[in-house]
Amino acid sequence: MAMKNSTISALIVFLALLSSSHFSYGQLRLGFYNETCPNVEQIVSQVVQDAFSKNSTLAPLMIRLYFHDCFSNGCDASLLLDGRTSEKTAPPNLSVDGYALIDTVKTAVEKNCTGVVSCADIIALATRDLVNLASGGKARYEIPTGRFDGRVSSALLVKLPGPEMSVSATFKMFEDRNFTITDMVLLLGGHTIGVTHCSFIMDRLYNFNNTKNSDPAMDPNLVKELKKDCPQNSGENKRINLDQNVSSSNIVDASFYKQIKSRRGILKIDDLLATDAMTKQTVTDFANGNDFLARFGQAMVKLGAFGVKDKSTGEIRTSCRSCKNLLCVA
Known part of the structure; x- marks a missing residue:
């Protein structure tokens, strides 16, 4: 757009x-x-x-x-x-x-x-x-x-907002601090670089909402990839890139938004940003390259x-x- x-x-x-x-x-x-x-x-x-x-x-x-x-x-x-x-x-x-x-x-x-x-x-x-x-x-x-x-x-x-919170609950915390919904999407776009650990996503892979199944919102191919890195009952707590685009996982850019639109968000809140009515259009705009870098700077200043x-x-x-x-x- x-x-x-x-x-x-x-x-x-x-x-x-x-x-x-x-x-x-x-x-x-x-x-x-x-x-x-x-x-x-x-x-x-x-x-x-x-x-x-x-x-x-x-x-x-x-x-x-x-x-x-x-x-x-x-x-x-x-x-x-x-x-x-x-x-x-x-x-x-x-x-x-x-x-x-x-x-x-x-x-x-x-x-x-x-x-x-x-x-x-x-x-x-x-x-x-x-x-x-x-x-x-x-x-x-x-x-x-x-x-x-x-x-x-x-x-x-x-x-602080948690990775399992809903978009509305997360936004309430931002709104209480006079940030807009766009500010929130931009600041969470900081996940364009960085990692989490297997321990934070095991429930999404193996027992989402106590169903003993993976999160249906996550791309099935990504689930398979992550299960290899995060095997059940493993004592190793490997690091997982928040941006699953290998060529861009260490670069501040709009790739993160493209990944979450493709159901490849690692944290639950990231996936929700791409599907919730409050935020999905903004995610689409940034995924399409609409001035993310400049706007991210504005949000960081704010x-x-x-x-x-x-x-x-x-x-x-x-x-x-x-x-x-x-x-x-x-």
Whole structure:
């Protein structure tokens, strides 16, 4: 389906705003550190590029870290804080990774600009750079900065959509955070790269809804392929690509949407996006190549503006793993 003129116009306006040094998103703005740490983005980009050249799996790891941090309690790096009851300890966050990269970036930034740049902004910038690298340089977006680091981190505050939830229940969580249904489809499109594990899909393969059969919504050929990688009662918990297009599973592109339209979604929520009346047309539009990369960047910018802290409610940490008063983990 051809892209509507209104969509084209909106995209042009958005990109024009992003190209302007005066662009702002609430308290956030492009060039926030122009005077206090003018080369911060270059520092972040260099560290990230070096790390990505050695380990391309950092891209999906950081997209997930960014989403998990922002969606629960706002983009405030509270997920980075260590502690027995911090956000890291919540079940959905136990498999989150990428912390070492943030530590490395933070160290490099602190050497140049001590106590100036927030860990929350470092997450946003590092994620932006990794998305661009994983797209082959096709998904560059500008993201405003000016976030402060949160002073509270509690596993009890973690609220994230689960892979088995319905589209309507998932959207309710997004809507409560002022995201649109299109925002949701775009952000879940982050599954264009990354993996899950056999343990998360065994029910779909062997006992869907306690029927002792596979999920009828999944392509039967895919079921056969996955059963080879995930044999029943196996102690091995292999990794499974979320995008089943082998040539594209590590590239940020629209391939994911084509796969789920072909009933080749790995997670249940991914399959549902392609069939639910609320989302299937949007999935079709992106599968047909309608500006996914540009729109994904927009959604990531919008996500990055959710629940940000200001000077009165946050701080600038010198270590991303501990807050200044050492009492921030509830």
